[in-house]
Amino acid sequence: MNSATESFTDCLRRLRVPGQVVEFEAELPTAATAAERLGCPLGAIANSLIFTADDEPLLVIASGAHRVDTRHLARLLGMRRIRRATPEFVLAATGQPVGGVGPVGHPSPLRTVVDRMLAEHRTVWAGAGAKHAMFPTSFAELVRITGGTAVDVEPPKSTSD
Structure with missing residues (x-):
């Protein structure tokens, strides 16, 4: 186990x-x-996924089957603008590299939203702070564990024909 994975594992244990x-x-x-x-x-x-939301970090935990609609999310959260963060911003906000960001283990708590679609699965797999590690x-x-808010990261699909 590398040091990033060990540190992440320790964080998970503290969170039970x-x-x-x-x-x-x-x-x-x-x-x-x-x-x-x-x-x-x-x-x-x-x-x-880390976004900048009115210049602050926003952690969006999205189902792999969804694309995050930033306009929809900004309206939902009452924010002016949400956009993808740069790799440098992600590393500074999370201490973890793009592609390996986990839901926890960051230097300080992040405002977090969690995609409701994930509730459809008994077990979900999340990143574990490194590009080669995940946890159930x-x-x-x-x-x-994130103190997050459950939201729909995509607007509901229209049911009209």
Whole structure:
């Protein structure tokens, strides 16, 4: 286990998260790669994405099957503008690299929203602070450990014909 993964594992233990960090020999560059490697649905991958929301960090934990609609999210959260953060901003806000950001283990708490679609899966897999590591958890546990708010990261689909 490398030092980033050990540090993340320690954080999970302090938060009383029972899931074990799983390390892979190679990086998991996409949610689809992670789902394939884990043998789970794409929607069960919990992507930890950092955005700038009115110049503050915002952690969006989104299902791998969803794209984050930043305009929808800004309206929902009452913010002027939400946009993708730069890799430098992500590292400064989380202490973790893009592609390896976990839902916890950051230098200070981040405002967090958790995609409601993740609740459709008994087990979801989230990043564990490194590009090659993930851990099993649940939607409810993600909300608990992050202090996050459950939201729809995409607007509801129109049901009109």
